Amino acid sequence: MKIDRRKFIKFTGLTAIGLAGTPAARAFTGEDSLLVNEAGRQPSVENPLTAKRWAMVINLKKCIAQDGCTKCIDACHTVHNVPDFGNPKDEIKWIWKESFEHAFHEQEHEFINEALKHAPTLVFCNHCDNPPCVRVCPTQATWKREEDGIVMMDWHRCIGCRYCVVACPYGSRSFNWRDPRPFIKELHPDFPTRVRGVVEKCTFCEERLARGLMPACVEACPEKAMVFGDLEDADSEVRELLRNNYTIRRKPSLGTMPEIYYII
Amino acid sequence: MYDSGKVITGIIVFLIIITFPVWYNVARGKANYVPELEYPVDTGRCVADSAYIRAYHMDLLNTWRDQVVREGIRVYRAADGRTFEMSLSNTCMNCHQSKENFCDKCHDYLSVSPYCWDCHIDPKELKR
């Protein structure tokens, strides 16, 4: 019964259509209220957001001013079906707040500004340009997408060896120690859940970008503390922010080249 | 052959045991059982014809999976030129009203257990 790939493609007339162009059937556009972008445009795989190298600039000052706000975290964890186990042992998190002294512990010193020391610093996958997690994965279940720099996850392929978790210098990766489904408050049908035994992390909302939507965290932030854009585009907002502000990255000395920049 | 009596008896017992499910169903009068599936109202809308889908839907879904996840390609062009988003939950399940009476019923009959639904969510099941 097996059919080889070539024959299969011929048989169905399958053509890999690029991300741009061709009118697509309306049938598959989402109707979910969470999936409407700013311009009021219907989200669709017809008009995706693309970039050569996605990056994020986080304005910590805005986060400090809004201490206690968890809108970005809630939005991310809702749309991605991230479970809440209520204990640190099983914990899974894609984006969370770490105190500045932990997120940037090489920057911390004895007389550092008290507010900054305990500043709620948003941390998540850095989508490193030179990702150590990708280097160690024995099955390429995690890899860097060359066209836009996103460090991807393939949950169909992950064998759960956790080598990537060990190799990540930022603690950005979580493992499913047990079945997550019963611990997801509200299942969000547009995104799969995971099974026990695989690793997960932030994917820069690649599934939303593909439909022309900004990452959920960026969209959810009322203060515009998170700015997302193309690092290779000199006119992009992220480049503008990097030009005009002093920004830092986490553990730059490791040579991983994180793509998350912080304005402090 | 040494112990030919024992060996042949052993083989016969073995054959009876492994074919037991067949005899069991024949005895229960279920030998001709074919599951009745709940099809979508408008079958013409499917991404390919029924014969093809019946035989190769698993390969199609595997290809969709690899294209979407690994290559970032999300639009599928059918043989007749129509285009679809490659998505189990959002394209297939738009027409197929019941995972239970379509997917599961046939998979149970054939005793296969694909793990699609371990992660992917049937939007209709969720609303229930």
Next chain:
Amino acid sequence: MLEKALKGTKTYWTLVISIMVIMGVAFLFYLRQYHYGLGVTGLSRDVTWGFYIAQFTFLVGVAASAVMVVLPYYLHNYKAFGKITILGEFLAIASVIMCMTFIFVDMGQPFRILNVFLHPTPHSLMFWDTVALGGYLLLNIIISRVVLDAERKAIAPPGWIKPVIILSIPWAISIHTVTAFLYAGLAARPFWLTAVLAPRFLASAFSSGPALLILLCLLLRKYTRFDPGKEPIQKLALIATYAMAANVFFILMEFFTALYSDIPEHLMHFEYLFLGLDGKTNLVPWMWTSEILALIALVLLINPGTRRREGTLILACVMVFISIWIDKGMGMVVGGFIPNPLGNVTEYMPTFTELMISLGVYAMGLLLVTGLYKIALSVRGEVRA
């Protein structure tokens, strides 16, 4: 030849069946882990590798240490090892199979493990470790089988086996080197980021492996007609002595670099292991036990009098084995995770389930060793008769 493992005395069968009972019980615990997930272990988001991977690391060393009998015997024609070389090779086979099983039980999705071969990834050291271990297992199976078969027929082994044996020598070194590289190439974990890790792994392996082999030989002498003779035991003891000295030396090198450079990121792991961090001291007694045992064992081994006397040699071997087991099987892996990359201290202790599953894997190894040694001794019995 395998049928020789199926004929034995009542004592032999009692041993075999007891081991199988332990394996059976452990399998039930594994089923529990399989259905629930790895959450049944003491592992957490911060300490993602623990007892299983540590046992794997330790046993790769035991497997590699077969080279310490193979090399003198085949490369230097050191005849005294003639009787025990096969025992070393069989120990290697059992150890590699235990290693693979420990990896298997540590996988979140164990039935996808063949993805490693389906999507071979040369930039991942785990891929190379799989290749190295699989190859080493195959080499040892071929070598031991061919050599033992020749011995049974009282003929010289075929000529083609010699290059295979020679190949197995660097291969043994490679398995433990690649295993060290699993750890030593990670920017995220300063504790392991040390070039001395691979040499240290080898030194500890070449001391714990021969120590174990000495103990196994003496056990066999006690319960069977097998007698290795005094010379090979003493030679093994000497090998274990030098290797243990090198191992302790490498550990001191680690201490120097961490303490003198005084870089907090490096130092904190040592601090956790030997003094405790943030009041968390789970591993402190273990680590001190390991170091003290290492020093006493070293004294007993270096002093010719105590090395030659069997009672003290046995004691020294037990101490070497326990010391290195704690160092590699507890401290080395877990110490790399504490503190985590964000500076948080989360401790780890294996759970009962985890220990039972590990016990089952060790029982399986013991069963393999028992069966394989039975084969080796039976073949020898025939030769003598």
